[in-house]
Amino acid sequence: MPPSIHPVDLVATLRQRNLTPAIIFLTSRRACDEAMQSFERSQVTLPKAQQEQIARVLTQVTEQFPSIAEHPLIETVQRIGVAAHHAGHLPSWKIAVEELMRTGSLDAVFATTTLAAGVDFPARTVVVTQSSIRKARDFTDLSASEIQQLAGRAGRRGKDLVGFAVITPSPYIDLTVLTKGLTGQPEAIHSQFVITYPMVLNLLKAHPREQIQSILAKSFAQFQLNQRTAVLETKLDSLRAEMEPFGPRVCSDWITQWQVFEQARKRKKPRSPFARQESPDVAARLHFLTPGRVVGVTRGRGIILRQYRSKGQHAPMVTLLREGGSLNECPASIVTQVFDRTFDCEETSSYPWCTPQTLEELTHHLTELPPRLPILPILAHQHEETPIDSSIIHTLGDFACPTCPSRQACQRDFPRASRVRQEIQRHIKSIQALQTSLWHRFQERIDVLEKFGYLNANAQLTADGEWARLIRIDHSLLITELIRAEAFGAIDPPLLAAIMASIAHDDDRPGSFPRGSTGLVTLLFQVRKLAESLTPHEAPPMLRADVAALTERWVSDQTLTWIGLARLTTMAEGDMFRLFARTIEFLSQLKTLKATHPSLAESADHAIAAMRRGVLEELP
Amino acid sequence: MNTHELERLLMQQPVSLLHRLARGRISRHFRSGKRKLVDLLLQASAENRPGLESDLQALIDQRAERPQPAPVENTRPPQARSRQDVPAPSRPHRTDDHGHHEPPVSLHEWLSGIGVPPPQPFVPDAWQVEALEKLAETDVVVSVPTGSGKTYVAIEATARAMRENRTVIYTSPLKALSNTKFTEFSRVFGPGQVGILTGDRREHSQAPLLIMTTEILRNLLYDAAGGEIDVRLDTLGLVIMDESQYLADPERGVVWEETLIFCPSQARLLLLSASIGNPQDIADWLTAIRPTPCSLIRHTKRSVPLRAGYLHPNEKLTPLFRTAGIPYGQPHLLHPEAKRLFMEYEEETGPSRSR
Incomplete structure (x- = not known):
């Protein structure tokens, strides 16, 4: 099975079912043109009467727009009663096709979905071959509004009893998108308000x-x-x-109160039970209070037998052998001096914490000690608590929470x-x-x-703002900055038109184009540099040199015909027309600066006059 | 049909039918028994119960149409038999169907009615009359499907304003459309009465009806606000904005907003838009920012009924939906034939479909 129905067969089927005239929406301009070409080889010809009718309508339109007369497709259209209608065509040709449709002379028109809004003619049938549309280089599913816009062309008021929307599959189709779009509600629209420099x-x-x-x-x-x-x-x-x-x-802002309280509680380090009890002096001494060490206490001296922590409070304690042979369990703080003298001490794990022999020896040593002993200098390590901790301890004191009657409720609801x-x-x-x-x-x-x-x-x-506000087009900041930089000082009309064209053009379709003059290339280089420097404030235009060159040719060479111009490039006629029309629009904005920039306005005026000839003059 | 009824109906069907129903819904359904299959089907279609129901119905109908060699058990009883002596399995839901259990529309039926209506004297639709009546008092937003005859309202409103010696401005988003309208209105009102102002064209700029692109009107309004008063804005009686759904255009929508914000308060506004989801918002907005209230004229019915069809690449044409018209709000009501053909198409072109 072919991936999609052949255009000739499609039109034949529609004719056979009496579903013509029809608009057939295709994915691209190329698809439309190829569909038209496929008819050139087919043997279909219209009955004489219909051919004559087409010729009659075409003659009428040609009177208004003489350029149509040379259109290469006229013969095919007349023979087969099918035409293409897309943005690549000149407006005059599109008007001709629309007129043919309006008079009912054509059987089918191939159109692109992109231009659904611009297709202002109805038909009996609309054929949809795709469910997505190319938007900014990416395919997006058609929205319900768009599908209904397409289908809305089906059924001519006063000429049809029913309209038909026919879906025919192509490789780009998702049927559910289309059925949902046909049966669904159109989407809500949303504001796209942006603040532009001219607006400000x-x-x-x-x-x-x-x-x-x-x-x-x-x-x-x-x-x-x-x-x-x-x-x-x-x-x-x-x-x-x-x-x-x-x-x-209890407090008016209890949530904050509790939050701070919680934070304070969490940030406070759990205090070590040992550190809490002892002063720095004692803590420093503890390391020296080893068994056998001679120490001085408030009254008399003694020898340490063991060091330990009390059961309940974990207070540092020592067992002290005192002069006179008594064994005392006393807090380590009782020690006032640590002497530089130790004796061997054989420890045991139970009272009296050393072997009886050692005890005897030590008791003996104690009596034998000289009255003055060197004192060990012990540097108390001043362990300061970090300020934040102390501040928390301080604030915690301010909290009423721990004793507050609503503490439980606060804790629960917090x-x-x-x-x-x-x-x-x-x-x-x-x-x-x-x-x-x-x-x-x-x-x-x-x-x-x-x-x-x-x-x-x-x-x-x-003063600059006064004239700059008259430039109300896209890229206004770039244009006004160019004017202020005097890039257009005494510029030739062709060059001005070319630069404006490169600013106005926003399509990235590739193609082959004529070359620009050296003056244009240099100027465009400067424009690009300026546009780049403005990037943070305004998205730069594409500034294509090729479309600029094309415009320059058209303006500078007054003998160049439209056909001659079209031969210089692969750009579609419709695109060329739009480029020039938009350029003229931009130039006419420059023309409004007559009061402040007379030479520029004059140059713009000349450029417009030079651009308006041939097809551009004849057309609306 | 509630779950219980559906389950009972499914249990009454032969396994082969259930397997056909399970295609695409359940993977590896061949391994399950009837009971399991029914459970799986109900589970798999929890999200899309109507889809399952309509498919089931389609399959039952297909079976009924086929000549049955075996004694008839699960098919519909012939009409001749009375209801009492045959416990008809598929009967209960047929009596209380909600429209989508009717047999799908045939191609012949779908194609019938093509033709040209007999020439009738033009009678404006009710909404057109209403829009014009409202316009005498208030601003008006019109949101109707494409091709409903918005132009008639524009022309009639223009004629009325012109009779009162008021200027009318008609804006359209595209230059091409402006040109078409210029030609059309020149035909209606006479060439001297219509002017056109676009970025690159200026004709009869003193005519009572001016056609322009929205950008031009915006610029005129800015000029007026900036002190360079265009005298004609004082006599401006009506501003018609065609295709005002462009308000949501990513690039140009802002121009519509600017225009509407600065539109002189003595001028009436007539916004013509294709069907959009939230026209009431626009009417409310205009009511909020303008001294005159704004009424909404909205209808969704097309003046020429629409039918949707499916054309297979092998030139076979079928209706797209089970009903002749568009089943609004029920996208799943596909015509079984169209569905079958499309599935066939997808299967054959499967791998190449990824774009």
Whole structure:
């Protein structure tokens, strides 16, 4: 089975079923043209009467637009009653096809889906061969609105009792997208409001800065933001209701209180039970209080037999053999001096903690000791607690929580209450953001314009701003900056038109084009550099040198015919036409600067006059 | 049909039918017994119960149409038998169907009615009359399907405004459309009465009806606000914005908003739009920002009924849906024949389908 039905067979089937005239939507211009070519080889010919009717309509249109007369497709269209209609064609040819459809002379038209909105003629049948559409280099599924827009062309009021939308599969089809689109509701539309530089300049020209916010509030964007705000506000209300049981308790802001308390409690290190009890002096001495060490106590001296911690408080303790032979269990703090003298001590694990022999020896040594002994200098390590800890200890003292009567309730409700409170704050913030976002964006634009000197510090238009506000097209910042940089000082009309064309053109279809003059290449290089430097503030245009060169040719060489121009490039006629029409639009904006930039305006005027000839003059 | 009924109905069907039903719904269904199969089917179609029901019905109907050599057990009883003596398995749901259990529309039926309606004197539709009436009092947003006759409203509203010596501005998104309308309106009102202003064309700029692209109107309004007052804005009585769904155009939508915000308050607004999901929002918005309230005229019914069909690459044509018209809100009601053909197509072109 072929991946999709052959165009000739398709039209034949439609004819046979009496479903003509039909609009057949194809994926690309190329598909439309190929479909037309496939008819050239077919043997189909229309009955004489219909051929004559087509010829009659075409003659009528040709009177208005003489350029159609030379169109290469006329013969085929007349023979087979089928035509193509897409953006690659000249508007005059499209008008001719539309007129043919309106008079019912054609059986089918191949059109691209992209141009569904521009196809302003109905038919009995619409054929859809795809479910996705190329948007910015990527295929996106058709939306319900788009599908209904396509299907909407089916059924001519007053000429048809029913209209038909026929789906025929091609490799690019997903049937569910189409059936859902046909049976579904069209999508809601959303504001695409952006703040442009000309908008800022024009608004500030007419209104003081204080009023701008109220003007922005009138936009559909703000209206839809307000709808979102309303949703958030209902949510906020329900959150506030949820918050109700967590109102003021013993303290009015108990959630914060508890939160800080919790933090303080968590941050506080668990204090070591040993460190808590002993002073730095004692702690430092402990290391020297080994069995056999001679120490001085408040009254008299003694020898340490063992060192240990008391059971309950883990206080450092020592067992001391004192003068007179008594064994005392005393806290380590009793030791006042540590002498530089130790004796061997054979330890045991139970009272008296050393062998009787050692005890005897030690008792003996103790009596024999000289009255003055060298004292070990012991440096007490001043273990300071870190300030944060002390501060926490300090604050903890301020908290009433540990003894508060509502402590249990606070502890229980805290997780939920704090979550709800966070949500509430988040919502309040989003609502604020929604309400001020347009104004912030406007403010950003003001800042940029002020930086470039179109506005003064009070957001009033400077002399430059006064004329710059008249440039109300895409890439306005680049154009006004070019004018200020005097890039167009005493520019030739062809060069000016070429630069404007490269700024205006936003299509990236490749092709072959004539070469530009050296002057154009140099100037375009400068324009590119400037555009790059403006990138943070304005997306740069494509600035294609090839379309610029094409425009330059058309303007500079007045003897060049449209056909001659079309031979220089692979660009489609329709694209060329659109490029020039848009360039003329841009140039006519420059023409409005007559008062401040007379030579530029004059040059633009000449360029427009030079561009308007042949097809461009005849056409609307 | 509730789950219980559906389950009972499924249990009454032969296993082969259940297997056919399971195709594409359950993987490896051949291993399960009848009971299990029914359970799996119900599970698998929990999300799309109507789809299962309609497929089941289609299969039952197909079986019924086929001549049965074996004693009839699971098919519908012939009409001649009375209801009492045959416990008809598929009977209960046939009596209380909701429209989609009717047999699918035949091609012949679907194609019937092609033709040209007899010439009738033009009578405006109710919505057209209503839109014009409302326009006398308020701004109007019209959201109707493509081809419903929005142009009639535009022309009639223009004629009324012109009778009161008021200027009318008509904007369209595309230059090509502006040109078409220029030709069309020149035919209606006479060539001297219509002017056109686009980025690169200016004709009869003092005519009472001016056709322009939306960008041009925006620029006029900015000029007026900036002090270079165009006198004609004072006599402006009506602004018609065609294809106002362009409000949502990513690149140019902002121009529509600017225009609507700065549109002089004494001028009436007439917004003509194709069907969109939220026309009420636009009407509410305009009511909120303009001194005059804004009414919405909305209808979704097409003036010429639409039918959808499916054309197979082998030139076989079938209706796309079970019903002749478009089953709004029920995309799953595919015609069994169209479904079968499309599945066949997908199977054959399967691997190459990935783009």
